[in-house]
Amino acid sequence: MEYQYESNRIVAIENGEEVGEVTFPRTGTNTFTINHTYVDDRLRGQGVASELVRRAVEAIEAQGGRVEATCSYALLWLGRNRGCENIRIPGMQ
Numbered sequence: 001m002e003y004q005y006e007s008n009r010i011v012a013i014e015n016g017e018e019v020g021e022v023t024f025p026r027t028g029t030n031t032f033t034i035n036h037t038y039v040d041d042r043l044r045g046q047g048v049a050s051e052l053v054r055r056a057v058e059a060i061e062a063q064g065g066r067v068e069a070t071c072s073y074a075l076l077w078l079g080r081n082r083g084c085e086n087i088r089i090p091g092m093q
Contacts, residue, residue: 001048003055008032010055012039012048019043022052022074024060024067032060032067034074053077 002013012020020039027033034056039048053074060067069075 001051003051005055005059010052010059012043012052014043020048020052022049022056022071024056026065027068028066030065032063032065034067034069034071037071037073049073050077054081057082 001019004011004013008025009021009023011018020043021036022034022038023036024032024034034053037049037052039052054077056074057067057078067078069078
């Protein structure tokens, strides 16, 4: 699996084909919101979504950014891997 970094998007590529993506637009001065994670059906359950979200969080934090999420998978991943105290859901305190 190869991962291609673009502006606020990371794409998973297998055999030259896009098979997954995560998007994280800037939603504030120093805030990025993971709002979409997708993995092709044939690769689900193989850790591709987890790897995409992990890479997105690392890319955001490398820029000194704050991570938020509206994507249900990203919220689940953050809860499992970062602990609830590190999650901020837009619109909630």
